[in-house]
Structure formats: C-alpha cells, structure tokens
Amino acid sequence: MKRAGSTPNTPLWRSIILATCCFTASGLALAQPMPDASQDSTRVEIKLPDPEEQLPLDDLRKFTEVFSRIKDAYVEEVSDTQLLESAIKGMLSDLDPHSTYLAPKDYEELEESTSGEFGGLGIEVGMENGFVKVISPIDDTPAQKAGVQAGDLIIKLNEKPVKGMALEEAVNLMRGKPGTVLTLTIMREGESAPVEIDVTRDVIKVTSVKSRIIENGYGYVRITQFQAETGRQFRKALTDLEAEHGSTLDGLVIDLRNNPGGVLQAAVETADALLDEGLIVYTEGRIQSSRLRFSARAGDLMTSTPIVVLINGGSASASEIVAGALQDHGRAVVMGTQSFGKGSVQTVIPLDETHAIKMTTARYFTPDGRSIQATGIKPDIEVRPAELKELASQPFFTEADLSGHLEGENEQEAREQREKAANAEASAADRDYQLRSALNLLKGMSIFNSKNSSKAQGSDQ
Template sequence: MRFARWLALFVLVITLAISVTSIKADEEDPFAPLKRFSQVLGLVEDYYVKDISRKELIDDSIKGMLQQLDPHSAYMPPEEFKEMQQSTSGEFSGIGIEISMDNGRLIVVSPIEDTPADKAGLRSGDFIIEINGESTQDLSLMDAVKKIRGPKGKAVNLTILHTDSQKPETVSIVRDSIPIHSVKNESLDDGYLYVRLTRFNDNTTEELHKALKEYTKDHQLKGVVLDLRNNPGGLLNQAVKVSDTFLEDGLIVYIQGKSQTSRKDYKASKQSGDVKTPLVVLINAGSASASEIVAGALQDHHRGLIIGERSFGKGSVQTVIPLPDGSGIKLTTALYYTPNGRSIQAEGIKPDLSIPFEKPKEQDDPRFIIREQDLSRHLESANGNGTSAKDKISEKAAKMLVRDNQLRMALELVKQLPTIKKLQ
C-alpha cells in the first residue's frame, strides 16, 4: 500500500514535469502553436463528416481568430473588402445602417439619415435578433453586414428588439442605393446655421466648407448648431479636418497603440476659413467614433457647448490591411484619446448639458400646424403670398424645431453664448 502511494506520487510529479516542459517548449518555440494548428487542420480534413476545402478552413480560422479579438476586428474576403471600400468613397446598395456587436448580440449603432433603415424606424441601441428568419446569435459582424446588404429593390426582413420594448417586431426594409452625401444644412434663423453631418466620408469636409461658404454669401454668420446625432463615424482624417474648421490651434486627438512610441498626434492649424462664431454641438447614443473625436476635441478646448445625451463610446482605431489575394483584414491597432487624455472607448463623450430627446406629441406634428397662409381666402402679402421671402426659406427649419426639443434648446443656447461668456 505504501509503495503504491509513492508510485502514484512519482507518476504525478513526472506528469506535471512533462506538462511544464511542454508549456515551456511552447513558450520557447514560437512554431509550436502552428504545429498544433496543422495537426488539427489535418484531422479535420481526414475525418470530418463533410468535405471542406483547405482554403475554406483557413479562411474560417482567420475569421474566428479576428472575431475573438474585439467586435471591430474582422476578416474580409475579396468581395466584402471591395464593398467596404465603396462604403466610404462612392455609393452602395443596402438599407443604410451602422451595426456592431455587443456581448455577441448584433446592435444598431445608428441608422443613416434619410435611408430605408431610418425611414423604417430603426434606432440606435436596437438589437437585431434575426435576418430573414435566421438567428444572428452565431453570426460574425461581417457576415451580418453581408446578409443585410443586397440588390437594390429587394427587401430584407429584420427582427428588431427596441430598447424600450419587451417584444421583438419584424420589419421588412427594401434595399436602396445609399448615396454618400454627408452634410445637410438649413437656416434656423437669420445668421444661425444648422449643419447636420450624417457620417464622415471622403467628401465631408469639402461639403461642410461649401455649405458654410454658400450661407455666408447672403448672411452674416452669427452661430452654428453642429448636429452629430446618429452619426456612426467614418474616416479619421475627416474628423480631424472638421474639428480643424472650428479650431485655430492645439491638439485635436491622439491615438495610442500597443507601444508607447506609437503615439500619433493630430493638431489644428490656423486657416483663412476657420469658423469663430458661437457653436453648439448635438450628440446622442448614436454618435460614434469620428463623431466622438470632433465632440471631444471641441469640448476639451471649450470651443463649443456639447448638449444632448452621452455618445456611443467607440474609441478604437481600426487599420485596414489589404492582402495579396484581394481580401483584407480590419484590425484594431490603437485607441483614441481626446486632447485632455480622456479615452473615448466604452466611455463616450458626456455632454456639458444633458437634454434627453422628447418624442413629439401628435399636436406638435407639423402636419397639424395651421398658419394664416393655410386659411382659405387669406390676404396675400406684398410679396404676392402669405409669407415673407425670409419665412419661406426657413419653413423647413420651423418644422424641424417644432419636433425636436434638443434642436430648439441648441438654437436658444447658441444665441445666448456671447452673453453667457461675458457673464463668466
């Protein structure tokens, strides 16, 4: 009995020694994990119940490896890589939505304004449970994007769970061409310009400068309301250039990778087209990535008043790396930091003034607003109609203001900022 115990102890020690030696061998030999991978690959090829090509097995292995890193790293086969390039520079077919992964669940970051997804009522924070009846639970982000996109005119059925709902609903959305026009503007009042950035693509800064230039031809610019709500982000260089439009100098953002020496700073420079008028910036939970860079830079420099709701918190940097066969990988390589050193990742930008969005009541709907000009047999003005030329220009803005409490507050604040600064 005593001998048996000693023998068992001896075998245990030998087993542990072999395990430690194996671990050390793996640590010392960088090719040991690859040998294990090769062994598993061979076993699957030889014994798996179905025939699968080696290329497919390798592609799926790469997908799985990147998918396990974080929600934004991904492998893109040639076709998907080409579509990704089109989404920032041209026009693509889809429903117009930015999505991400949250603990394995597919979540809506933001619908792009005036796209099928936006018109169908999808909102930031919604969970996509099914795509055409197929559960999204085991789908990768890129596979989900591929299934949602498709030919123009063909519908995709999404089962959605809204954040304020207990029961999911299925919506049928007809795909359409998604143009990459990222800047919309409207005069809110004489001298006060509303600028809405829907995303950050190759032409965003150019479109912004064009809108400002055209407005200042006929108006003295007194203030700007910059709307970044439901803007899912886009290109870093465009976020920097948009910020630079409102800043004369100083740090805009810096990115920091794994190495301490990898830090890269992006700074503002004085330009002839710099906008110096009072500025109010609108953000919400759908403001992500590049939107958060702009909001964070303007907030840290006290250049604009940030109002609305806390932003999404997507503060990681993805580097797109093309591969020789036409495919590519999107790899998280760094994090964004605001000028004051705040990490955006999972934190987001907190507004200076928190103002929740209030869903407009039926009586606030512009369709129910009646003015003198709507009455039969109303008297015409000297201009030949019931409104002045100035009122005609701002009719769309009036409807926007009626239905948007955050925008109404932004307009009042941008008008009062000069007075507030004097009091300070």
C-alpha cells in the first residue's frame, strides 16, 4: 500500500524525471558558448545551473502524484495519452478563453475556417459563465438565416446542457453532417424565457467581401470575416465600385458589424488600402517575436472619398483593428455600437504535422496606443439598431395641384423627381436603421464638402 504523499515508484515517474533532466541539461548546454577549437576540451567547464532553479520540481512531483492516483483509482481505465492530452488542454484553457490545444481534427478545422470553407452552423463562439456565447453569426450561413444573434447564450445543444462543457466539446457537437438539424436553446437579452432555434447544418462557404452601389454615388462594402484573401478582395471591390459608378465615389460605407475577425495580416491590408502613411497596428508581448509594428504604404485608393465604418458588439479582433486604425487616423467616421473588445493576438504553434497549440502571445494597440482588450472600440457616433416605420400622413397639396396654376419652367422634370424620390424613400425604409444613418451622414458630408469647394473656387476668381 502506498503512503499518502510518497513519490510513486513507477516507470512513468522515472520517465518524466529522466525527460525533465535531459531537457534541462540539453537546453542549458545549447545556451553555453561553444569552446574555442584551440583550447583543451578537458579544461573547459560548462556549469549547469541547479535544476531546482529552472523547473518547479515540487509541482512536478505533485503532478506525477495526481497522474499516478488517477491511473490507479479512477472508476474507468484511462490511457497515458488521454491523461497527458487532458493536462495540456487544461494548461492552455485555464490561461484565457482563446488559448487551446489543437488535436488533429481541430487543427484541420482551424485551417479550413481561415481559408473560407468549413462545415457547421456558421457562428463564431466563445465561453461566458460556463455557457457558449455567440460572438457573431456569419452572413449567409444556416445560423444567421435561422435568426441566431450576436450575444445569444447557448444553454442547450439538442437536449444536452452546455453548462460545464468545454468549448471544444460544444463546437464538436455543433458540427455534423450537412442536412442534419441541431436545436439550439438560447437565452437572449430582453427575452424572459429561453428561445429554441432549429438550425440545419451545411457546408459553410464564407464570401469574405461583398460590395454594391446602394445609391447613386455611394458604395457599400460588407466584410464578413478576415481571411487570407480578404485584403486583395477588398481592394478589388473598391476599384469595381468606382468603375461601376464611372468616377470617384461620393461616399463609402464599410460594414464590419458581426465580423468576428480572422487573419491579422488581412486586417492590415484592408486598412492599408485606405491610408497613405502611418501606423496601422502594433502588438506587445513578452517575447521579441510578438512585438510587431505594421505601417501603411503610400497609396490611398479613395483619397477624397468620405468613409463611414459600421461596427457593433459582434465586431471583434481584426475588424476592431481596421475600425481603430481608420478612426485614429481620422480617415473614417466610426458609427454603430461599441465593439466586442478582443484585443489579443493568438499564435498557432505547430507541435508536429497534426498537432498544434493556439496561444495568446500579445495584445494589440491602435495607432494612438489604445488597447481595446475587454473595452472595445467606441464609435464616434452611437447609433443603436432600430426598426424603421413610416408614419401614416395625408399627402400635402402643392401649387402644382391647384387647378389653373401658372405653369413652371421645369414642372414635368420636377414631377418626375418627386416620384423618383417617393420610390427611393420607400426602398430606403426597408434597409436597416444603422446603414441608413451612415448613408445620411455621407450625404451631409458630401454636400458640405461640395459647398466649401464652390466657395473656395469663387474666392479664387
């Protein structure tokens, strides 16, 4: 019978101690300068520091004690591999919500998500108080079409409670064969009772950048997620919009709402397309390789075009980098609601061909030195989502409606313009309130700039 607190005399314990000593010795030996070839090697002394100062041996003994007791007494037999992988997962998951161990399937899925095609529901999720929280649904995916919203707390997956479940386990349950249905039970702010939403799984193909002319002279670019090709696609979208309009745009809306982030380099390239110079973002971490600075190259693709960037609570990470950079440089007006506040950088470190760890290695800062970790980007103009409803009113009579009125010089043209405006007004009412607010702001900026330009030309004559 083993005495409580005794060191287990097992092959595993001996292997760990041996591996620890070998690691310590070899690592320290490599750190020493190589002896000069002219010296007698017998007189070269390489002093190895005390292992007690390099590794927490008492804590390692505690770990092996727990390992041994689980192996001996757990209700079911557990393999060494399973226990060691669980220990690795625990080390990382206890650091922060974004650090994790990537087993082969997880590693593969991460690569798929950054390339733009993967299977599942189409939501970016995290953990909050033991529940799965929706950071944002991705555009044109089953979850978004079914009505899942940013901020929803998932409390059940089918009939299985989420409380106490690891995020990795929850994500695995959400993935599945395309065409199968998963019932999400969610708690939503403003709802007194849980809401059930049925979502049909599908192969998720994310279109990173979408663009269109929303009104004559005003462009709209929606970035759903930052992937490897997003920077290039964004630049192409800008040139295509100007080609479609036939000249420089009067205004541009960049929609980053419910954009969960993605590849850091893609965010840098996107901001760079609209800046001539200056810092875009910098990162600070403990190791030298995590201290990076990204600056803009000359060449703003839309130098004279006013820009509004839309954000909300589902805008995270890379989308916050873009919004923060354009805001600090005064290149765009940021509108909407406060962003998510994920201001940390994760690095994927491969362990071998099929395993890796994703670990938080740095915090990122906007050009003005703002860390947005847990605080987010505050919009310049706060505009909350709202439903647009036109008030019923009697039409006004005008001079043109009076019988026998004096005919105007451009009466027919004016009538056509009124009809066109009425139709445009009806279509605008169908759009979301935040987008309409952005468009109205751009129109005001365009009118203001046009009048100032006219006055300046008049004073020069």
